[in-house]
Amino acid sequence: MRYAEVVRAGHGVESIRGFFLATPADKSYLAELNAQQRAATTFGDGALLIIAGAGTGKTKTLVSRLAYLIDSGVSPDAILLLTFTRRAAAEMLSRATHLCEPGATGKVWGGTFHAIANRLLRTYGRPAGITSDFTVMDQADAADMMNLIRSDLGLNKKGKRFPKKETLLKAYSMTVNAQTKLTEIVDKHFPWCKKSQDGMKEVFGSYVKRKREHNVLDYDDLLLFWRSLCETEGVGPQVADRFEHILVDEYQDTNAIQAQILLGMRQAYKNITVVGDDAQSIYSFRAATIRNILDFSQQFAGAKVITLEQNYRSTIPILDASNAVMEYAKERYTKELWSQRKSEQKPVLMTCVDESDQSRAVCEAIIEHLEMGTPLSSQAVLFRAGHHSAALEIELAKRNIPFHKYGGLKFVEAAHIKDMLAFLRVLENPYDQISWFRVLQLLEGIGPKSAQRLMSELGVRRNLSLREEIVSPESGEEIEVSSPLKCLFDDPPAAPAAAKEQYSNLRQALADCQGVILPKRRKESNSTGSETNVSADGEPTSSITDRLDLPAQLDRLRAFYEPIFEEVYSNAFVRVRDIEQLQEIAGKYKSRQKFITDLTLDPPVSTSDLAGPSLSEEDFLVLSTIHSAKGCEWDVVHVIHVADGDIPLDMSLGDDEGLEEERRLFYVSLTRAKNTLYIYFPFRHYHRGRSMSDGHSYVQLTRFLPEEMRHLFAVECSPDMVEDDSLAGDSATIDRVDERLNKLWE
């Protein structure tokens, strides 16, 4: 605990300690571990499964093991560390750095499965059928592609009901990741799509084909091709044997393919360490399965299992409440968490009138703890869905309480950022259909139809039957026949009249980025354009100079884009700031490809990631979805909207498994707290739109806290609750105001 606090306090403190007190290989960190943790840390060769309950020092153990391996002479670049987020990998590596030889962990391969897959496929992908210049589609891109195919196949006709793009993608992804027949998946998770199954099969078939035609991979492809890479003769063992040791965090949230990848990655070397807790498995919507943990000992023969049960994080009352929630779980795997942290303070169950009352109560509790010495950064507010924090955010802003929100809508999901990235992706991969589609439709006068026509005339779709001619049989090098960009520069297809000027500006902007000097055109198309470059002797084809560097490309694209988006978006001012932030991030990159890929695989999770170090010094509160709070801990935790319907979320109660996962989710939220835990229950719920009698209804406390469990909590009421119910007065006021208004047009 002490240790964790020092690390949280910042790198400065730790590095001083590391520099003066610890000689590189004294392994003094072993003394800070308990018996189980030490056994796990110093485990020798072979397979190891660490079952680590919440707050049992899982990360500490993994970090120690990492340091221990390096101290024992394992070469850092022969260690692969797979984590759930990039943040987790970076934090572990930085912590390990302070335990062993400084700088040594820099060479460790650390990242998410997807990020590592990307890295491996760029280098070794060719034998698996991947050219190294692919771009990665994020979820929205993949959904857009589903949508394009749906309309191409005429399945979006009026009157015909057909699953929408998100549903299509979800069903596809679930099928692929769970390695299960589509019919089964549809029966179980998408029963309302049963009638559309034939259409779905058709869409999925073209989806797979189209990804190849446009040289793009989706998230699932990264895993699938990594797996196939392992199975490829020659390269497979080469890739696998790079890594003497593999360490995997959050194993309860991996899926079947990821387990198969790990199997494939263990050929000559058999060393693998996985850490997980079945009680915290909350990603089944991504096809994660606890079978991976349960079957580990069979898949990796003779695996040793070590269980960590002492919780160092939470006080006994908090742990009692959390454990009670899990008591009711259908399936439990024997593990008794215990703590030595005594406390008189039970978790607080705070009943509030409604959401705004809840927001006030949260703010007041936060300020109270702040004044008692708990900084904002040691407090967090957790919720089930991104929009649950909307009212609170307004209240926090009103009171000038700084906060950063994790989860929910992300920076890269903002329309204007996606636009900017689409420009870059078109430049990086001229066959990227989704990006072209987006870019072209930005131009006034171009809608879906014209965009489709232009794309087909540009040749955005690669004909895979010509593929053998594209790749030279001898060198294996790709021979560029005629890329859509070249077509745009040399012989642009005509755009609709209304789009002429912007079209020509776009062409110029893209050409400038690539360092292409456009050929001089006949006066008709030249009259409106802003072409300042003149090619030598009016040659019919374009010529090439040096390509602009990444920041300059962004400047150039912004110059083209800004006038357009000021037209399209209302609050352009805020958006310009975002684009500036994007440029700031880009400043750290030399390679355009790496920049684009990093943004899709490890998108900034909150605005805090974007701000410079000066801002991160500031004390701020954390707002987070429960999913994003995985692996984190705070002194004081506030869980809001603990009403049935929100936790468990109505929408996810399709089956029993759904309910069980919601229970684990609630468990995860409770176990984030170290010293103090608040649970807020607003019992009145307003709904706009449908005018049900008086616009609100009453909801129940979450079913995960039944009556017999209440004694584990200190039950309190918000100040508003104590006062008389003011509803009657309120509606009277409203009536009076309405009456006055009505007089105005009587």
Place this chain on the structure above:
DNA sequence: CATTTATAAATTTTT
């Protein structure tokens, strides 16, 4: 007539 643009409705969790 085919497309584009304006309007209204609805929104889980994430690599």
Place this chain on the structure above:
DNA sequence: TTTATAAATG
């Protein structure tokens, strides 16, 4: 902030 439907435009 996106997406299905209606109105408007060339």
